[in-house]
Amino acid sequence: GMVGLLLSTAHAEGLQGKIIGFSQIGSESGWRAAETSVTKAEAEARGIDLKFADAQQKQENQIKAIRGFIAQGVDAILVAPVVATGWEEVLTEAKEAEIPVVLLDRGIEGPEDLYLTSVASDQVKEGRVAGEWLAGTVGEAQCNIVELQGTVGSSPAINRKQGFEEAIAGKANLAIIRSQTGDFTRSKGKEVMEGFLKAEDGGKNICAVYAHNDDMAVGAIQAIKDAGLKPGSDILVVSIDAVPDIFAAMVAGEANATVELTPNMAGPAFDALQAYWDAGTEPAKFIITESKLYTPADDPQGEYERRKDLGY
Numbered sequence: 001g002m003v004g005l006l007l008s009t010a011h012a013e014g015l016q017g018k019i020i021g022f023s024q025i026g027s028e029s030g031w032r033a034a035e036t037s038v039t040k041a042e043a044e045a046r047g048i049d050l051k052f053a054d055a056q057q058k059q060e061n062q063i064k065a066i067r068g069f070i071a072q073g074v075d076a077i078l079v080a081p082v083v084a085t086g087w088e089e090v091l092t093e094a095k096e097a098e099i100p101v102v103l104l105d106r107g108i109e110g111p112e113d114l115y116l117t118s119v120a121s122d123q124v125k126e127g128r129v130a131g132e133w134l135a136g137t138v139g140e141a142q143c144n145i146v147e148l149q150g151t152v153g154s155s156p157a158i159n160r161k162q163g164f165e166e167a168i169a170g171k172a173n174l175a176i177i178r179s180q181t182g183d184f185t186r187s188k189g190k191e192v193m194e195g196f197l198k199a200e201d202g203g204k205n206i207c208a209v210y211a212h213n214d215d216m217a218v219g220a221i222q223a224i225k226d227a228g229l230k231p232g233s234d235i236l237v238v239s240i241d242a243v244p245d246i247f248a249a250m251v252a253g254e255a256n257a258t259v260e261l262t263p264n265m266a267g268p269a270f271d272a273l274q275a276y277w278d279a280g281t282e283p284a285k286f287i288i289t290e291s292k293l294y295t296p297a298d299d300p301q302g303e304y305e306r307r308k309d310l311g312y
């Protein structure tokens with residue numbers, strides 16, 4: 001109203017009162033749940049009216065949610081795209097409605113002008129960091145690796161596979177002997193690992209499991225224990241996310257390394273939108289978050305507690 005007009009500039013208002021739609025993938029992992037709660041908290045702290053839609057892992061639900069946000073005339077749309085392809089039509093609709101779109105934590109294929117910016121990690125690097133850790137840890141020893149891939153067609157599954165393969169390429173003692181999707185979930189990770197263990201002499205032929213996220217690693221750890229082997233020593237466990245449960249597994253000696261993915265993608269996304277609206281600042285097309293390696297030498301108990309305090 002008039003008072004607001006007189007008393008505050010757009011800058012002082014920040015994102016207060018903006019309506020922002022968030023099309024979230026679902027709640028397949030602990031990391032995903034943390035991202036959802038951090039996004040809600042970041043929105044609330046900035047006075048944003050966040051419209052949250054959970055797609056239950058289905059792209060068609062995300063497309064419907066985005067169309068709903070466009071129809072409502074939201075100010076901006078955040079989307080964590082479950083898979084990398086098939087977004088052109090709906091994002092063109094958002095563009096035609098002049099609603100800026102920000103991608104969170106996963107990438108898409110297709111023209112970059114369909115989104116304002118993408119806030120995500122360098123997922124190829126995550127895979128490379130995991131692979132380099134394993135290569136450095138086993139040295140010259142022969143090591144058969146089994147891989148638990150993320151959701152088929154998702155950017156983290158594609159890129160984390162590629163980065164890991166790059167890191168072990170040319171090392172004759174390292175080989176991925178089995179690779180299958182566990183859909184980023186704990187239950188699928190366990191189920192697929194059970195199959196790998198059975199197929200590989202009860203696990204005796206497996207030296208390491210590389211899981212594209214911690215939840216699948218936690219499922220695999222359970223399967224390894226059920227098979228009478230020791231995760232963390234009989235079979236090395238390396239994964240990505242750095243959620244509290246993987247640090248708990250490290251404390252128990254059952255996990256060996258993880259690469260951190262921050263759940264706070266929304267903070268940088270909201271900052272970019274504010275700068276864009278306040279000053280017309282075009283954000284960088286790709287805002288890249290850090291990828292830090294953690295092992296049991298990095299105070300896993302403390303890391304566990306710190307994340308629990310953050311509300312994971």
Ligand code: AHR
Binds near residue numbers: 028029030106241
């Ligand atoms: O896109 C990020 C990935 O999605 C996380 O690593 C995984 O846990 C989540 O399901």
